[in-house]
């Protein structure tokens with residue numbers, strides 16, 4: 001039997017695609033992964049606490065709770081969910097063939113919603129203080145009470161780091177950027193924004209080597225050319241890039257230079273007809289739950305139109 005739509009992933013993009021595809025009576029199969037890329041089924045939001053910017057929850061909602069609700073909704077609408085990681089899809093044949101450690105099935109269309117994983121450094125204290133002062137998303141976590149009026153650090157020198165440093169200044173008493181080189185990688189306009197802000201300082205040629213504290217993060221230790229120094233901080237934000245989860249594609253789809261799947265502007269269509277990509281795996285810029293969900297809706301509508309024609 002050939003399926004109509006297989007969805008790969010388990011975040012807001014995948015489950016929104018599931019809801020729409022099921023309601024379009026396409027009987028979607030969704031592979032949610034089994035600790036795929038080291039992240040639990042449910043995706044990146046399972047690694048955070050309160051989500052305060054997803055519409056519909058005026059008092060915020062826990063990330064894992066939100067993802068449980070999305071999963072329940074997509075299943076209730078008719079999505080069949082397997083807790084299996086897709087290890088390979090063969091896009092060279094029609095129908096496409098999808099492989100997991102437990103099964104192989106064929107499908108007329110595929111929606112890829114495997115997300116991206118924020119890079120971590122693996123420094124001393126990282127595991128202890130993850131989400132207790134260390135975050136990989138300033139837009140998501142910056143407004144939390146624990147960071148308000150406090151000194152904060154952003155690691156990285158790219159556009160994300162500059163954008164996050166500027167964003168965090170809305171809440172912080174000061175922001176320090178820790179940059180490993182003696183220059184920023186960011187675009188000129190983003191560089192100017194941080195260099196002209198008197199409340200943002202930059203520690204050049206520095207690496208954060210340890211996060212220290214008690215129950216919450218209290219300081220970080222920097223390695224600099226002339227030795228180490230420890231600075232008091234309440235928040236440490238990683239902005240050192242993301243890795244889109246595309247290994248299982250085995251280079252069958254064109255990716256941009258950072259590894260994001262390329263889609264046609266204004267749609268979720270990839271270069272292979274019948275294969276669609278949505279959420280963070282194809283979004284190097286916005287990377288929010290609501291934008292992932294929106295593009296999941298687009299992918300299901302695009303897949304439905306493809307199957308109809």
Ligand code: FAD
Nearest residue numbers: 009010011012013033043044086115140279280287288289
């Ligand atoms: P993801 O959430 O990345 O989920 C994809 C999942 O698919 C993977 O995690 C994995 O479980 C599964 N998968 C991967 N590969 C395979 C495979 N081969 N087979 C099967 N399954 C696979 N955004 C907000 O809007 N508000 C917030 O408050 C917020 N807080 C955040 C806090 C943190 C700590 C982080 C890291 C991110 C946060 N974000 C927040 C960003 C948000 O989580 C992402 O934009 C969103 O989750 C992206 O959704 P997605 O559906 O593209 O995929």
Ligand code: NDP
Nearest residue numbers: 155156157158159160161163180181185239240241242284
């Ligand atoms: P980038 O890859 O551009 O930058 C990553 C930064 O993190 C670099 O400064 C890099 O340093 C640093 N870094 C990487 N690994 C480490 C490490 N192990 N230790 C310390 N520092 C490290 O990623 P971004 O997320 O900033 O941007 C991704 C893309 O998205 C870019 O194309 C960017 O232009 C775009 N973007 C655009 C925005 C905008 O226009 N408003 C906003 C956000 C992103 P080094 O320079 O030394 O390699």
